[in-house]
Amino acid sequence: MRTRPLKVALLGCGVVGSEVARIMTTHADDLTARIGAPVELAGIAVRRPEKVRAGIPAELITTDATALVKRGDIDVVIEVIGGIEPARGLITTAFEHGASVVSANKALVAADGAALHAAAEKHSADLYYEAAVAGAIPLVRPLRESLAGDKVNRVLGIVNGTTNFILDKMDTTGAGYSEALDEATALGYAEADPTADVEGFDAAAKAAILAGIAFHTRVTMDDVHREGLTEVTAADIASAKRMGCTVKLLAICERAADGASVTARVHPAMIPLTHPLASVREAYNAVFVEAEAAGQLMFYGPGAGGSPTASAVLGDLVAVCRNKLAGATGPGESAYTALPVSPMGEVVTRYHISLDVADKPGVLAQVATVFAEHGVSIDTVRQQGKGGGTSHSNVVESGGEADLVVVTHRATDAALSSTVGALRELDTVRGVVSIMRVEGE
Structure with missing residues (x-):
């Protein structure tokens, strides 16, 4: 087993960061056994150094995150500060100085993942971010x-x-x-x-x-x-x-x-x-x-939460450290299909539409005609008068107001949008109360 420890810089010591530091300390022997080398927490960058952080040595705390990732002896940087900047610049700097990165930063990965992966590949480093999606769930x-x-x-x-x-x-x-x-x-x-x-x-x-x-x-x-x-x-x-x-x-x-x-x-x-x-x-x-x-x-x-997210961070840390010891890197970006992302208007699903309508003869026929004209097929209709009476076919003829609920068969979002626009123009439709998609069928 290698005796020189792998050095880790932690950026952020909030709910997640403090839990990462705690587990790295309390489970140091287990992490060493699983990785094949000791892991040493070499520094923690924070914004408020005066804050009391139980169990964390004061000498590890710094406000100079850039100097920490530039040290040259850091093997892995864990980034849990969130946001776009300064996280992006710090991660890029870490790659440039030979460190791999474990991040929980969903906003940054979602916005700039391609550039980050390219920077990691350029410097033969890893970029892992299991904790960015769904906490502790391996996904x-x-x-x-x-x-x-x-x-x-x-x-x-x-x-x-x-x-x-x-x-x-x-x-x-x-x-x-x-x-x-x-x-x-x-x-x-x-x-x-x-x-x-x-x-x-x-x-x-x-x-x-x-x-x-x-x-x-x-x-x-x-x-x-x-x-x-x-x-x-x-x-x-x-x-x-x-x-x-x-x-x-x-x-x-x-x-x-x-x-x-x-x-x-x-x-x-x-x-x-x-x-x-x-x-x-x-x-x-x-x-x-x-x-x-x-x-x-x-x-x-x-x-x-702190513990679940820290679990995902530490899982990535073990994987990245193993790669470091093997002189290899794990999977990077895979974007070979280069598929276009279709607009929402092309999505096909079912819809649940609630309408506030005049409670009089002919309303249901008018509404059904609008759906047919825009190519949206109706599955079921439920009507309830404001007084509470319910019908599944014809609008109650009370001369007052009614709630009309229409559930459609599958249609494009664009077709549904044009249907709703036309419904709003009907004199007998007082308002479109809600529109909700129906999924999972």
Whole structure:
């Protein structure tokens, strides 16, 4: 066994970084045995050196991250500071000075993964980022290594624990969005500013990474259609229940049927209660992978938090250190297919549309005509008068107002959008209350 330790620089010592440092210290002997050489934490770059960090020697703390990665004796840099800069510059500098990099930075990898991989390859270094997607769940490595000989056609997943917690509470308690968000914040699942989670930015970054790996093509966050869950109402949840469904914020990456393009999107969707993802509760994550030879695979577990994310970081650290000892590098970017990313308008799925309509004769016929004119076939119609009466065929003729729910067969997003635009022009349609896609069938 090699006796000279592999030196590690840690950038960031927050929730994840402090847990990485703790595990590296408490499990040092196990890590040495698994890697084949000792691993030494050589320095930790932070922004607030005055903060008390229990169990971390003060002499390891520095505010000069650039000097730390430039030292020349650093074998691996672990980056858990997040954001685009200074993370990007520090990672590039690390490569230039002979270090490999382990990162948990989903935003950076999703935005600039191709350039980072190119820099790593240029300097014969590794870039690993298992922790950037779905926390402790092994997902990146299975996609780019275990399924490297297979053809992945679809990746469908819940990749944000905060939004899953919110939707789960809305489903199980009948709470509205604001109430469920307040509970998520009180329990520490949601940040003080939850925008990245509830507006889908976090999930979109993860979708870009997953699509790129699964389909061997370059997909950035700008390629991902994104919708958050702030418009999901208790009425949407109740309507889903009547259909035998639940609502989840899904990241969906698909290869076109002809194999000539891919799509990547994040949005709320109704999924049947019989689908494996429907049973994912609280703040857990789960990803459903459909491959040609392997069939259907599901990966499930905690998708965030200090310990789960640190577990993924340390798994990458072991792999990268082993590569260092072997004088080799692991898998880099695989983008040989160079498939185009199709716009959202070409996506084909089913839809659940809720309309506020005048409760009088002929309304249903007018609505059905609009759908037919735009090539969108109706599967079912459910109407409920504001007084509570329900019909599955004809609008109740009370002269008041009614809620009309239409569920379509599969159609393109563009066709559905043009249909909704035409519905808004009808005098008998007082408003389009909600539109939600139906997936997983």
